[in-house]
Amino acid sequence: MSDFPYYSVLALLAVLIVAPALPGIANRTKSALTGRRGAPVLQLYRDLARLWRKGVVYSQTTTAIFRLGPIVLLAATLLAAALLPLDGRRALLSFPGDLVAFAGLLGLGRFGMALAAMDTGSSFEGMGASREVTVASFAEPALFLCFIVLVLATGRLDLTGMYGLPLHDAWPVAAPSLVLAAGSLFIVTLAETCRVPVDDPLTHLELTMIHEVMVLDHSGPDLALILYAGAVKMALFAALVAGVLLPRASQPPGVAIAALLLGLVVVAVAIGVVESVTSRLRMNRVPQLLIAASALAGFALILLLR
Amino acid sequence: MQPIHDVLLLLVVLTNFWVLGTTRLSATIRATAVQGVLLAGLPIALYPGFEPHILGLSIGTFAVKALLLPYLLSRAIREAAVRREIEPLIGFAPSLLLGAVAVALAFSIAPRLPLPGLQTQMLVPVSLSTVVIGLLVLTTRKKAVTQVVGYLILENGIFVFGLSQVQRVPFLVEVGVLLDIFVGVFIMGIVVFHINREFDSLDSARLTELRD
Numbered sequence: 291m292s293d294f295p296y297y298s299v300l301a302l303l304a305v306l307i308v309a310p311a312l313p314g315i316a317n318r319t320k321s322a323l324t325g326r327r328g329a330p331v332l333q334l335y336r337d338l339a340r341l342w343r344k345g346v347v348y349s350q351t352t353t354a355i356f357r358l359g360p361i362v363l364l365a366a367t368l369l370a371a372a373l374l375p376l377d378g379r380r381a382l383l384s385f386p387g388d389l390v391a392f393a394g395l396l397g398l399g400r401f402g403m404a405l406a407a408m409d410t411g412s413s414f415e416g417m418g419a420s421r422e423v424t425v426a427s428f429a430e431p432a433l434f435l436c437f438i439v440l441v442l443a444t445g446r447l448d449l450t451g452m453y454g455l456p457l458h459d460a461w462p463v464a465a466p467s468l469v470l471a472a473g474s475l476f477i478v479t480l481a482e483t484c485r486v487p488v489d490d491p492l493t494h495l496e497l498t499m500i501h502e503v504m505v506l507d508h509s510g511p512d513l514a515l516i517l518y519a520g521a522v523k524m525a526l527f528a529a530l531v532a533g534v535l536l537p538r539a540s541q542p543p544g545v546a547i548a549a550l551l552l553g554l555v556v557v558a559v560a561i562g563v564v565e566s567v568t569s570r571l572r573m574n575r576v577p578q579l580l581i582a583a584s585a586l587a588g589f590a591l592i593l594l595l596r
Numbered sequence: 597m598q599p600i601h602d603v604l605l606l607l608v609v610l611t612n613f614w615v616l617g618t619t620r621l622s623a624t625i626r627a628t629a630v631q632g633v634l635l636a637g638l639p640i641a642l643y644p645g646f647e648p649h650i651l652g653l654s655i656g657t658f659a660v661k662a663l664l665l666p667y668l669l670s671r672a673i674r675e676a677a678v679r680r681e682i683e684p685l686i687g688f689a690p691s692l693l694l695g696a697v698a699v700a701l702a703f704s705i706a707p708r709l710p711l712p713g714l715q716t717q718m719l720v721p722v723s724l725s726t727v728v729i730g731l732l733v734l735t736t737r738k739k740a741v742t743q744v745v746g747y748l749i750l751e752n753g754i755f756v757f758g759l760s761q762v763q764r765v766p767f768l769v770e771v772g773v774l775l776d777i778f779v780g781v782f783i784m785g786i787v788v789f790h791i792n793r794e795f796d797s798l799d800s801a802r803l804t805e806l807r808d
């Protein structure tokens with residue numbers, strides 16, 4: 291096969307390897323800005339290695355759903371990663387309308403985790419699942435509005451086209467819309483990756499946790515799968531934001547992959563900066579933030595339709 | 597690339613959303629100050645060439661809308677010691693959505709209003725949506741200071757509309773309008789102060805309790 295997408299595979303592998311460093315970079319930025327030394331950037335790799343060697347404890351009230359949750363989450367996230375054109379040229383899997391599949395796969399992963407959380411029978415985890423799904427139900431319209439902006443700007447219905455060469459042609463005519471969509475995507479990124487204005491990954495009080503409380507009962511390799519899937523998800527959303535702002539389909543493949551990794555690091559630093567300068571929103575204010583993100587994307591859409 | 601005046605007009609709409617989405621009174625005042633700076637830049641961006649008429653309008657706008665009025669308003673909230681808009685008649689998320697609808701309507705109606713000598717297609721929709729959002733803030737928020745901010749946004753919308761005809765409107769009229777707003781906000785500042793002193797609150801809904 292002569293046109294095997296070597297570079298797509300290479301980019302995907304690079305992203306999968308780099309992903310666990312991103313939360314570390316965000317946390318390191320946060321500690322630097324607040325005058326602390328902070329955990330090493332590569333801390334998550336060590337955590338994953340440690341968790342992988344440990345045993346698993348399953349509660350007697352749980353069923354197979356609980357054990358399937360992390361696997362479904364990681365599988366759905368990796369499949370979603372295969373849908374993104376990470377090298378800027380083409381994705382491993384691409385078909386018209388794959389943007390819906392992308393959002394759907396991430397939703398499936400979340401669904402698996404919510405079911406696993408409810409399977410434990412713990413009221414805290416049920417509460418966490420309910421909050422996570424609430425936040426997601428406000429984040430998803432904003433994500434789809436951003437995708438619609440990209441579809442209209444590029445005239446393509448697949449992620450490969452939306453983030454490929456047509457995006458280059460769209461920039462000169464639709465720059466304000468694309469910048470607004472990138473801003474909206476960034477807010478969605480904060481919500482989907484459970485970072486500060488929406489959720490606090492460092493909190494240790496069950497009542498205030500959203501994502502963390504949902505995975506409280508998972509241990510050992512299961513928890514490692516969840517943490518790794520979370521890091522990959524962060525990398526995917528960072529790639530969505532960076533892909534809009536840094537269209538790289540016309541670069542040579544090596545440069546495009548390097549630009550992608552640079553973009554991921556920049557988005558992670560931006561997340562760290564946002565976490566340092568904002569406080570966490572009250573739960574009832576979170577929908578307002580995400581509706582503001584939808585309004586931004588809607589405004590971008592209006593500008594395109596004009 | 598986009599011309600600079602279109603970018604300024606876009607930012608004006610974003611400051612409108614900022615006012616709609618925030619609860620802190622100081623943030624709404626900051627948003628109007630930013631909007632004042634953007635409006636001060638608009639005449640120069642629309643009519644490059646540094647005519648004294650345009651420059652005077654720009655400097656006057658900057659002095660009144662970006663410096664003087666925000667200063668007066670922030671002094672008012674400092675003296676009245678209010679920080680937040682607590683319970684607007686229409687909540688923050690619905691008013692954001694209404695604002696988005698207003699922008700959509702303005703952009704869909706604007707092409708049907710052909711005006712002679714328009715510099716950019718953005719001018720009319722941005723001014724219409726700014727007027728509507730100003731009206732929305734003016735009517736749905738309860739704190740007197742936010743209502744003043746709504747009035748300012750409404751007037752900013754009219755200002756943007758007036759920019760399309762700036763070469764036909766004499767400078768004197770523009771200056772008169774700026775002076776009017778200044779006096780208006782000045783009077784409202786006094787009213788705000790008195791509401792606060794009478795009721796220990798800036799809630800204008802409590803004005804219905806006025807009796808002997």
